[in-house]
Amino acid sequence: MKTGLYAGFDLGGSRLKYGLIGNRGRPIFKGGEPTPDSAGDLMSLLEDVWKRLQALQPGRIRSAGFGFAGFFSLREQKIIQSPNCPGLDGFDLVPALSSFVDVPFRLDNDANLAAFGEWRRGAGRGAGSLVLLTIGTGVGSGIVLDRGLWHGSCGFAGEIGHITVNPEGSPCKCGAAGCLETEVSATKIVDHYASLTGEPGLSSKDVYKRAREGDPDARESFARCARYLGIGLGIIINFMNPEKILLGGGVMNAEEFLLPPALEEARARASRPAFACCEIEKAALGNDAGFIGAAEWGRAGVSGSRRR
């Protein structure tokens, strides 16, 4: 008998990523599509992709996992509010998915499942506790605590992107201001560079290129972002004393300008013993973390294991 395969779907604000993993968690197939705006169009796309995956590996897919962007209610199994995919707000996901997904499946928040993926198959393997921060246009995060995904009482734990790191900071989509995700993001780096130079319309890659060429304003833009990242890291370390903090997302490509000053800031703010026992390193699975984690999450639901 052929070994089983596990399907994972990662519904981000701009892109749906999906794939199949084997018993050892390695992707054997992956793909991606732009995320449609409405929940109806999204379900049609998921059904289409699901049928393609089943046709590719008939009878071998044992389970599926779906990660959705937004505040996922454990009790209702719905996205209550999705700043990046408003079409999902309150949408009844389980009945819609049950109409075409013909294997057991589980749902969760996309960033939680990325953390679960890094814990099961990436840089967090074997850790008793970890926090994953995915730094891109915003900051996604998930928590593994005592060897299981930590949801909080209703499912909304791990929204570290919305802790306040700068009370005077920019307005956030969540309704607050100065959240980690407004101060530490590709968008903020670009905006800050524009405010220093008066030169709008650049991408974060452009600013990174200039930083590498020695442009002091570009370096200052990264340093400012790094400082707030360090404040966030200090809060996480003091609050939960995690074994690992993993940093992923596109902004981490500029690691050389971000990580050293962020670590310096965190070291200055966190309690010394907690900082000393926390490993802070780059995440390993890149853009695949979400769908691998989703696949592992679905799989853990059918395996009867204690991997929560």
Ligand SMILES: [Zn+2]
């Ligand atoms: Zn916020």
